Amino acid sequence: xxxxxxxxxxxxxxxxxxxxxxxxxxxxxxxxxxxxxxxxxxxxxxxxxxxxxxxxxxxxxxxxxxxxxxxxxxxxxxxxxxxxxxxxxxxxxxxxxxxxxxxxxxxxxxxxxxxxxxxxxxxxxxxxxxxxxxxxxxxxxxxxxxxxxxxxxxxxxxxxxxxxxxxxxxxxxxxxxxxxxxxxxxxxxxxxxxxxxxxxxxxxxxxxxxxxxxxxxxxxxxxxxxxxxxxxxxxxxxxxxxxxxxxxxxxxxxxxxxxxxxxxxxxxxxxxxxxxxxxxxxxxxxxxxxxxxxxxxxxxxxxxxxxxxxxxxxxxxxxxxxxxxxxxxxxxxxxxxxxxxxxxxxxxxxxxxxxxx
Amino acid sequence: xxxxxxxxxxxxxxxxxxxxxxxxxxxxxxxxxxxxxxxxxxxxxxxxxxxxxxxxxxxxxxxxxxxxxxxxxxxxxxxxxxxxxxxxxxxxxxxxxxxxxxxxxxxxxxxxxxxxxxxxxxxxxxxxxxxxxxxxxxxxxxxxxxxxxxxxxxxxxxxxxxxxxxxxxxxxxxxxxxxxxxxxxxxxxxxxxxxxxxxxxxxxxxxxxxxxxxxxxxxxxxxxxxxxxxxxxxxxxxxxxxxxxxxxxxxxxxxxxxxxxxxxxxxxxxxxxxxxxxxxxxxxxxxxxxxxxxxxxxxxxxxxxxxxxxxxxxxxxxxxxxxxxxxxxxxxxxxxxxxxxxxxxxxxxxxxxxxxx
Numbered sequence: 279x280x281x282x283x284x285x286x287x288x289x290x291x292x293x294x295x296x297x298x299x300x301x302x303x304x305x306x307x308x309x310x311x312x313x314x315x316x317x318x319x320x321x322x323x324x325x326x327x328x329x330x331x332x333x334x335x336x337x338x339x340x341x342x343x344x345x346x347x348x349x350x351x352x353x354x355x356x357x358x359x360x361x362x363x364x365x366x367x368x369x370x371x372x373x374x375x376x377x378x379x380x381x382x383x384x385x386x387x388x389x390x391x392x393x394x395x396x397x398x399x400x401x402x403x404x405x406x407x408x409x410x411x412x413x414x415x416x417x418x419x420x421x422x423x424x425x426x427x428x429x430x431x432x433x434x435x436x437x438x439x440x441x442x443x444x445x446x447x448x449x450x451x452x453x454x455x456x457x458x459x460x461x462x463x464x465x466x467x468x469x470x471x472x473x474x475x476x477x478x479x480x481x482x483x484x485x486x487x488x489x490x491x492x493x494x495x496x497x498x499x500x501x502x503x504x505x506x507x508x509x510x511x512x513x514x515x516x517x518x519x520x521x522x523x524x525x526x527x528x529x530x531x532x533x534x535x536x537x538x539x540x541x542x543x544x545x546x547x548x549x550x551x552x553x554x555x556x557x558x559x560x561x562x563x564x565x566x567x568x569x570x571x572x573x574x575x576x577x578x579x580x581x582x583x584x585x586x587x588x589x590x591x592x593x594x595x596x597x598x599x600x601x602x603x604x605x606x607x608x609x610x611x612x613x614x615x616x617x618x619x620x621x622x623x624x625x626x627x628x629x630x631x632x633x634x635x
Numbered sequence: 636x637x638x639x640x641x642x643x644x645x646x647x648x649x650x651x652x653x654x655x656x657x658x659x660x661x662x663x664x665x666x667x668x669x670x671x672x673x674x675x676x677x678x679x680x681x682x683x684x685x686x687x688x689x690x691x692x693x694x695x696x697x698x699x700x701x702x703x704x705x706x707x708x709x710x711x712x713x714x715x716x717x718x719x720x721x722x723x724x725x726x727x728x729x730x731x732x733x734x735x736x737x738x739x740x741x742x743x744x745x746x747x748x749x750x751x752x753x754x755x756x757x758x759x760x761x762x763x764x765x766x767x768x769x770x771x772x773x774x775x776x777x778x779x780x781x782x783x784x785x786x787x788x789x790x791x792x793x794x795x796x797x798x799x800x801x802x803x804x805x806x807x808x809x810x811x812x813x814x815x816x817x818x819x820x821x822x823x824x825x826x827x828x829x830x831x832x833x834x835x836x837x838x839x840x841x842x843x844x845x846x847x848x849x850x851x852x853x854x855x856x857x858x859x860x861x862x863x864x865x866x867x868x869x870x871x872x873x874x875x876x877x878x879x880x881x882x883x884x885x886x887x888x889x890x891x892x893x894x895x896x897x898x899x900x901x902x903x904x905x906x907x908x909x910x911x912x913x914x915x916x917x918x919x920x921x922x923x924x925x926x927x928x929x930x931x932x933x934x935x936x937x938x939x940x941x942x943x944x945x946x947x948x949x950x951x952x953x954x955x956x957x958x959x960x961x962x963x964x965x966x967x968x969x970x971x972x973x974x975x976x977x978x979x980x981x982x983x984x985x986x987x988x989x990x991x992x
Binding site for chain 2: 307308309310311312313314315316317356357365368371373374375377378379381382383481482568570584585586587588589590591592593597600601604605607608611612615616617621622
């Protein structure tokens with residue numbers, strides 16, 4: 279077996295016993311049962327993931343997979359392809375949205391060239407380039423099956439190394455002009471959803487270009503006939519290196535029992551592919567925000583997950599993750615630090631004069 | 636004019652010019668226009684509130700109004716009335732949900748006795764007690780009109796003092812067994828909404844007790860016939876001291892051009908009353924989370940505001956505010972620290988080799 283198969287097949291279920299104990303502790307805290315809603319659910323889920331009732335985030339990191347998409351030749355995007363390279367360099371300069379939000383949340387970022395159509399050099403750029411961009415999926419397969427597996431394995435290697443270095447909360451990010459088109463093509467192929475439910479305006483298309491984008495996505499699916507039962511076939515025919523790399527991140531996080539946060543539409547598409555490879559991966563995922571791209575909803579319905587933030591964001595880059603990290607850490611503080619009813623009743627050293635009750 | 640009238644009538648509109656300049660800066664940052672969604676809107680709104688394009692939160696505070704409700708005599712709540720006093724002391728001991736979340740977010744809390752039905756002493760407890768709990772609104776007016784105004788003025792005084800001390804982000808919290816009943820009665824009286832859209836299970840009622848709660852709320856409205864055109868009449872007849880105190884917080888924050896965060900259902904009810912007193916207050920409010928109580932939605936629809944968090948929370952205490960504070964501060968970091976396209980193009984010192992494009 280190769281690294282991909284080993285990782286995917288080595289994923290085991292959540293530790294239900296620890297999750298039950300965490301739920302019991304949550305129910306014993308000084309609040310009405312369930313009144314902290316999703317904050318309670320997150321802490322219980324993470325207990326099931328790690329096998330410990332109390333968890334603390336030591337180091338957290340957003341992995342940003344950057345790559346180009348051959349489909350851009352068809353004019354499906356409102357931004358030129360070179361923006362992938364330019365914005366990737368901007369990540370490394372520390373001046374973009376994900377940088378500012380990461381600094382605020384206190385997480386690191388790792389920027390990966392997994393297939394940018396340019397030669398970039400920077401001491402902090404992780405070179406995992408498969409090829410300088412995928413082929414144009416409107417004319418044939420975006421990549422070979424071997425390339426898809428290689429990109430997944432790049433994501434596995436990076437995430438496994440991060441976890442080995444002590445990172446215990448991972449976020450997913452991406453940069454790749456054209457990757458809302460590949461994401462839409464993947465979810466239509468895997469879920470059979472309607473094109474109008476799966477395709478959005480990306481970074482801001484005009485109505486005319488939006489119709490063109492839908493036609494090109496339809497054409498790409500028709501030409502490639504991806505096998506809906508074979509997620510690697512779908513990924514290689516109508517996907518991108520960025521999405522494939524993130525699939526590897528999800529597989530490795532689940533394999534290493536580490537919570538991993540879904541950012542927006544493209545990250546969620548990778549989460550869906552990982553789920554189709556091994557449904558157990560779903561239990562290790564935490565969604566961040568409700569993306570403004572319509573296809574996001576189809577994915578969450580399939581994964582039976584509910585995003586915690588509703589911010590109408592559609593930036594990508596992993597920008598939802600630092601915000602979600604804050605909520606996740608708050609939920610861990612609740613289970614770690616709130617008093618139980620038993621603890622609260624001890625040491626009642628201030629006077630409560632109930633006269634007149 | 637008294638403090639209440641002075642404060643309410645002294646509220647002026649947002650600074651639209653500064654908001655426009657903030658929007659222009661937001662649109663010049665290295666991202667697709669609008670792609671950070673609500674994060675962009677929040678920063679622009681706060682620029683309009685303060686009259687400055689770039690803002691930094693110096694000190695932030697959740698004000699928790701604690702008081703008892705006479706309606707508890709009718710058995711509308713699943714918790715005994717004494718919990719108001721006990722949990723208020725727990726706030727001061729630092730062991731509750733709002734304490735843990737506030738420590739995490741780095742905000743202070745101020746705990747106010749505005750009408751607890753017990754005599755509490757603690758060096759950190761702010762004594763603004765109007766009376767030991769309201770009268771039973773199912774049998775007559777919960778308080779006099781003068782008491783309602785006095786409670787509002789208590790909220791004005793506390794919030795004004797906080798702002799004078801340098802707090803520039805305020806949150807609203809409450810503790811008062813029975814206060815989902817008063818909140819439901821207020822919103823039905825002010826908005827004419829259906830009882831099934833306005834009443835929820837509070838801290839966790841059984842179906843039978845839930846029906847009873849709805850009947851008692853209907854009875855309270857019938858007996859008091861509050862004047863839907865007169866928010867103070869509604870507040871005094873079917874409200875509570877906690878809600879009235881929070882109305883004062885909203886009025887003072889708007890008067891002092893300071894952003895103020897709505898927590899859940901009860902805080903939102905107070906926001907609605909403040910809005911009915913002076914609609915300009917709405918522009919100074921930032922909602923935090925979508926409360927699990929159904930009436931919350933009616934209020935947001937009337938205020939035309941959209942909560943940013945979807946956490947299925949129904950704790951109260953102001954617990955949504957620290958989480959929202961984080962998002963708000965993240966939005967300010969975006970406008971303060973992200974590079975503009977112009978700045979990004981300067982100093983392009985790393986090689987991008989575009990050969991092969």
